[in-house]
Amino acid sequence: xxxxxxxxxxxxxxxxxxxxxxxxxxxxxxxxxxxxxxxxxxxxxxxxxxxxxxxxxxxxxxxxxxxxxxxxxxxxxxxxxxxxxxxxxxxxxxxxxxxxxxxxxxxxxxxxxxxxxxxxxxxxxxxxxxxxxxxxxxxxxxxxxx
Amino acid sequence: xxxxxxxxxxxxxxxxxxxxxxxxxxxxxxxxxxxxxxxxxxxxxxxxxxxxxxxxxxxxxxxxxxxxxxxxxxxxxxxxxxxxxxxxxxxxxxxxxxxxxxxxxxxxxxxxxxxxxxxxxxxxxxxxxxxxxxxxxxxxxxxxxx
Numbered sequence: 545x546x547x548x549x550x551x552x553x554x555x556x557x558x559x560x561x562x563x564x565x566x567x568x569x570x571x572x573x574x575x576x577x578x579x580x581x582x583x584x585x586x587x588x589x590x591x592x593x594x595x596x597x598x599x600x601x602x603x604x605x606x607x608x609x610x611x612x613x614x615x616x617x618x619x620x621x622x623x624x625x626x627x628x629x630x631x632x633x634x635x636x637x638x639x640x641x642x643x644x645x646x647x648x649x650x651x652x653x654x655x656x657x658x659x660x661x662x663x664x665x666x667x668x669x670x671x672x673x674x675x676x677x678x679x680x681x682x683x684x685x686x687x688x689x690x
Numbered sequence: 691x692x693x694x695x696x697x698x699x700x701x702x703x704x705x706x707x708x709x710x711x712x713x714x715x716x717x718x719x720x721x722x723x724x725x726x727x728x729x730x731x732x733x734x735x736x737x738x739x740x741x742x743x744x745x746x747x748x749x750x751x752x753x754x755x756x757x758x759x760x761x762x763x764x765x766x767x768x769x770x771x772x773x774x775x776x777x778x779x780x781x782x783x784x785x786x787x788x789x790x791x792x793x794x795x796x797x798x799x800x801x802x803x804x805x806x807x808x809x810x811x812x813x814x815x816x817x818x819x820x821x822x823x824x825x826x827x828x829x830x831x832x833x834x835x836x
Contacts, residue, residue, distance in 0.1 A: 601751075608779070609751075
């Protein structure tokens, strides 16, 4: 599991809304997820990029949770199955630890809000091509007969 | 405050997605709110109209809440200000009662899930025109000079 220090939002006209997770901003490997508008806004809000006039769903429940004895420990994005990514949220209450199934986007919002670690399984990362690999790839492409 | 027994979902091409709240299905007055896709889906899910493969945001937090000592009491949609409706969620934990600000759609999802009362302030209701009013209105319209 890799600890994420960098959560970046991106949007491209042909790709839609994306969340990019990296170990550090400089890291060349990344975990990429495509999200809907609500998830994008929720993460943007946690990053202080947008404000919402009214509490969003996360705000409501996190406000409730503030009144309760619950300690959030970490979130893990641990698996991909049938093109769907799976995450879990780990928390403790009354000396018992619980693990709950979550969508990665909800886990990231919760983690940013509660300032707990976001961990991503190493095999879920993709890597940017290096300059050398890019050139090798271009050479390879030239040899392909269309 | 009026207690809601009937939560109905509706969608019209030119109007968008709507949630209609009524005292009873037969009642001629109603509270209407326009919602986004995520809110519409969350309410549809609570009504058993759709299933989602993965837990939505409400599911995650409601699962966390199941492990905690929290008793939800009721939701109230109490005010409209600058075209925005305001709701509150009232809950109890450790013998203390708390009231939290919420969007009406989140309050309705939570209420349906926890089977707690949904209350709407009487002045927020609209009323269908009766047959008699409709005819009076048509007579009135005939007299109007354009």
